[in-house]
Amino acid sequence: MVRNAEKKDLEALAAIERAAARRFPAGRLHDPEATLSSDVLEASLESDLLFAHEEQGRVVGFACATREERFVHLHEMSVHPEFGQRGIGSLLLARVIEEARSDGAVGVTLTTFVDIPWNQPFYRRRGFASGTSSAPSFLKRKLESEADAGMTGRIAMVYAF
Numbered sequence: 001m002v003r004n005a006e007k008k009d010l011e012a013l014a015a016i017e018r019a020a021a022r023r024f025p026a027g028r029l030h031d032p033e034a035t036l037s038s039d040v041l042e043a044s045l046e047s048d049l050l051f052a053h054e055e056q057g058r059v060v061g062f063a064c065a066t067r068e069e070r071f072v073h074l075h076e077m078s079v080h081p082e083f084g085q086r087g088i089g090s091l092l093l094a095r096v097i098e099e100a101r102s103d104g105a106v107g108v109t110l111t112t113f114v115d116i117p118w119n120q121p122f123y124r125r126r127g128f129a130s131g132t133s134s135a136p137s138f139l140k141r142k143l144e145s146e147a148d149a150g151m152t153g154r155i156a157m158v159y160a161f
Contacts, residue, residue: 002095005052005062010041012059013052013078020078028113030149036064040075051095053079053088063092065100065108068138071158072100074110089118093126097159107160109139111146114155128157 005013014035021032044050044064049072053061061079065072074096079088100108110128113119120130132140135156146154 001054002091005050009052009059013062016080017078019080061088063096065096070106071109072105107158109158111154111156114153123157128159130155130157132156
């Protein structure tokens with residue numbers, strides 16, 4: 001079940017984020033123990049764009065997005081590895097897209113790794129297109145910031161309505 005996340009879920013979301021980060025090859029994340037900033041989480045909560053997937057009373061996945069210019073930007077989507085390959089990521093992403101569309105956004109944006117199977121290929125199969133030439137300026141800045149932090153192999157992707 002995908003629902004709006006609440007403040008009481010934040011600790012569980014951080015644990016999911018850390019567990020999911022362990023799946024990445026060594027050196028790909030600038031700090032695998034880092035979690036989303038409280039500022040981003042607060043903005044996502046206040047915008048009703050923080051979603052949790054719950055199974056058997058346990059939060060096992062989440063999507064965190066905020067409004068950026070005329071878009072909704074997906075900062076992170078993570079599913080606990082114990083619950084991977086069950087379609088939870090697809091359900092969370094569909095909810096983000098649905099909320100963005102109903103809110104009048106022109107699309108959904110994100111940055112992701114180009115070469116990790118559960119990243120760029122996952123989003124491409126769900127209608128996202130890559131390329132920075134037509135990406136909004138905030139997305140280009142986000143990509144530059146990630147590169148400055150040492151993250152390599154990142155791309156910008158847009159799902160346009």
